[in-house]
Amino acid sequence: MSKEYFEFVCPVKMVAGFRALEHIPFELDTRGSVRPMIVSDKGVVGAGLVDIVVQAITSAGGQVGPVFDDVPPDSSMDAVNAGAAIYLESGCDAIIAVGGGSVMDTAKAMNIMATEGGGDPRRYAGYNNLKHRLKPYIAVPTTAGTGSEVTAISVIKDTDAGMKTFYFSQFLMPDVAVLDPRMTLKLPPMITAATAMDAMTHAVEAFTCLAKNPLSDAYAEAAVGRIAKWLVPVLQNPDDARGRLELAQAAAMAGIAFSNSPVGLVHALAHTIGAMYGVHHGAANSIFLPYVLEFNLPASRAEIGELLFHLAGAEDFAGTPVERRAEAAIARIVELKEAAHAICGLPRTLAETGKIQKEDLPKIAEASLDDGTVVMNPVDVTFEDALAVLERAWGG
Amino acid sequence: MNSNPDVVDTGLSPAAGRGPAYSIQRAYAGFMMWLISRLLQAASAVDPVIRRDIDRLPDDFSFSMRVRSGSPSMTMIKVGDRLRAIPSSARPQAALVFGFKHVAHAFLVMSFQESTPRAFANDRLAVDGDFACAMKIMRSLNRMQALVLPRFIAVRALKAYPPIGVVEKLGLAARIYGRLLIEFFKRD
Numbered sequence: 001m002s003k004e005y006f007e008f009v010c011p012v013k014m015v016a017g018f019r020a021l022e023h024i025p026f027e028l029d030t031r032g033s034v035r036p037m038i039v040s041d042k043g044v045v046g047a048g049l050v051d052i053v054v055q056a057i058t059s060a061g062g063q064v065g066p067v068f069d070d071v072p073p074d075s076s077m078d079a080v081n082a083g084a085a086i087y088l089e090s091g092c093d094a095i096i097a098v099g100g101g102s103v104m105d106t107a108k109a110m111n112i113m114a115t116e117g118g119g120d121p122r123r124y125a126g127y128n129n130l131k132h133r134l135k136p137y138i139a140v141p142t143t144a145g146t147g148s149e150v151t152a153i154s155v156i157k158d159t160d161a162g163m164k165t166f167y168f169s170q171f172l173m174p175d176v177a178v179l180d181p182r183m184t185l186k187l188p189p190m191i192t193a194a195t196a197m198d199a200m201t202h203a204v205e206a207f208t209c210l211a212k213n214p215l216s217d218a219y220a221e222a223a224v225g226r227i228a229k230w231l232v233p234v235l236q237n238p239d240d241a242r243g244r245l246e247l248a249q250a251a252a253m254a255g256i257a258f259s260n261s262p263v264g265l266v267h268a269l270a271h272t273i274g275a276m277y278g279v280h281h282g283a284a285n286s287i288f289l290p291y292v293l294e295f296n297l298p299a300s301r302a303e304i305g306e307l308l309f310h311l312a313g314a315e316d317f318a319g320t321p322v323e324r325r326a327e328a329a330i331a332r333i334v335e336l337k338e339a340a341h342a343i344c345g346l347p348r349t350l351a352e353t354g355k356i357q358k359e360d361l362p363k364i365a366e367a368s369l370d371d372g373t374v375v376m377n378p379v380d381v382t383f384e385d386a387l388a389v390l391e392r393a394w395g396g
Numbered sequence: 397m398n399s400n401p402d403v404v405d406t407g408l409s410p411a412a413g414r415g416p417a418y419s420i421q422r423a424y425a426g427f428m429m430w431l432i433s434r435l436l437q438a439a440s441a442v443d444p445v446i447r448r449d450i451d452r453l454p455d456d457f458s459f460s461m462r463v464r465s466g467s468p469s470m471t472m473i474k475v476g477d478r479l480r481a482i483p484s485s486a487r488p489q490a491a492l493v494f495g496f497k498h499v500a501h502a503f504l505v506m507s508f509q510e511s512t513p514r515a516f517a518n519d520r521l522a523v524d525g526d527f528a529c530a531m532k533i534m535r536s537l538n539r540m541q542a543l544v545l546p547r548f549i550a551v552r553a554l555k556a557y558p559p560i561g562v563v564e565k566l567g568l569a570a571r572i573y574g575r576l577l578i579e580f581f582k583r584d
Contacts, residue, residue, distance in 0.1 A: 005518045005519075005520075006518065006519075007519045126524045126525065127495075127522050127523065127524040128522075128524075129524075163526070166527075209517075210513055210514065210516075210517035211516075211517035211518070211519075369531060369535070370527070370528040370531045370532065371527065371528075371531070372523065372527030372528075372530060372531060374531065375513055375516050375531075375534070376513070376516070376517060379555075379556070380554070380555040380556035382558075
């Protein structure tokens with residue numbers, strides 16, 4: 001047997017809490033930046049969130065360069081090129097991304113071109129094809145789910161090539177991630193629930209899949225505990241700034257966890273129905289999570305059982321026999337799904353998405369086996385296995 | 397077991413880290429890559445399960461498996477619904493690359509001390525290229541190993557041993573090894 005081995009990286013400075021945005025001028029100054037470009041999308045700009053960030057900078061005497069708000073919902077290579085061109089023409093010296101996963105991913109790829117001075121961004125696509133640090137990059141997430149503010153990955157839709165282009169390099173990681181509850185206070189309950197369950201899935205899969213390690217475990221456990229505690233209170237009281245902050249921190253922790261212990265079958269299935277039917281990624285993860293955990297029980301019973309402590313608290317954990325903790329943990333996740341469904345209508349099953357026909361399940365099962373995340377699932381997945389999970393997830 | 401508490405047991409043999417050990421590992425990994433590429437070529441000709449996956453790869457698809465330093469390596473191209481081994485120098489820019497960080501990591505996997513999924517999980521092996529294609533190649537490699545290796549060895553290489561009947565396995569394995577021998581002698 002080979003000896004245990006793991007790798008872990010997270011050089012991102014976390015700036016988290018109330019009035020966190022007001023720390024941005026200091027972070028820019030210490031990186032020698034005087035003219036940052038802001039990357040966002042029209043929805044975020046329309047919600048007034050970019051204005052809040054700009055005010056936080058200018059009120060301290062800082063400057064802000066152009067605001068690029070043409071990032072589409074699925075990112076795009078065109079947006080990467082257009083944004084990089086504006087950055088270079090405007091003499092900017094840093095990037096601040098204000099938005100969700102698509103905005104943050106686009107800004108990462110834009111930063112490659114901003115640093116390299118233009119050219120074809122596809123040249124740097126792939127695994128570890130960047131050889132040096134990029135321009136200062138500050139990520140300000142406006143959802144609490146993707147974790148892109150702490151990951152080394154960027155996925156960009158490339159319409160010309162008819163595919164998604166994948167970038168992986170630790171140099172893509174933001175220098176700073178700013179978590180301020182003002183950025184997520186106005187998120188609609190449905191998106192709040194879907195993105196929180198996305199983060200929950202990141203943490204649970206990081207904790208149960210093959211690359212789990214002591215450091216990713218620590219972040220995953222902390223994230224699971226926070227989401228289990230704060231999801232329902234925030235859905236019941238969307239103006240709860242403390243709860244919003246807890247969820248944002250949990251999403252970042254889950255991001256650190258899955259960036260160092262990649263996800264498994266839940267994501268393979270969610271990626272597939274997202275690409276084929278446009279089902280929201282977080283909602284899809286939420287639907288599949290308990291059914292995949294049931295499927296993974298033969299290999300991951302102990303790990304899933306450990307999560308009960310964070311999902312249900314010390315008393316429930318201590319009061320549950322060891323051999324029933326895994327099932328109790330799964331049941332607790334189902335409870336969270338039920339609560340989210342009751343409060344904001346988050347779909348619990350594939351049927352409830354209203355976007356998928358039952359006769360399509362074999363097609364989904366086959367396509368999901370081509371998703372790279374299957375490799376990290378603790379249990380080997382065949383077509384029959386994937387189909388069985390999909391059928392369980394169809395009607396609950 | 398290490399009985400001396402003052403000495404850390406690294407799990408490494410005394411020869412590990414010395415030049416000759418790496419040379420042996422490089423030679424062994426090189427031989428195994430040669431053998432794997434020929435066995436996969438033969439398996440893609442006789443096994444309908446593998447051919448189905450290969451058929452769905454893009455035309456002119458190529459992949460290589462190599463140690464990051466560049467050697468040893470193996471490269472294969474898609475021809476119809478089969479794979480053919482070619483010299484790595486003939487296609488230096490393969491569409492898909494399975495890269496081991498170090499020859500010692502390739503040795504771990506190819507000597508069945510570490511499964512392929514575990515090598516990915518331990519960051520010793522990485523994919524550069526399209527993941528959908530990579531999954532088809534990995535499934536083909538897994539299926540080929542399940543067919544040509546004795547079960548007690550195959551279970552060390554795979555996450556799960558697939559449900560293949562003994563008769564089916566022996567029949568396909570005989571045809572794969574037969575093709576390997578024919579190709580070997582045809583070449584010479």
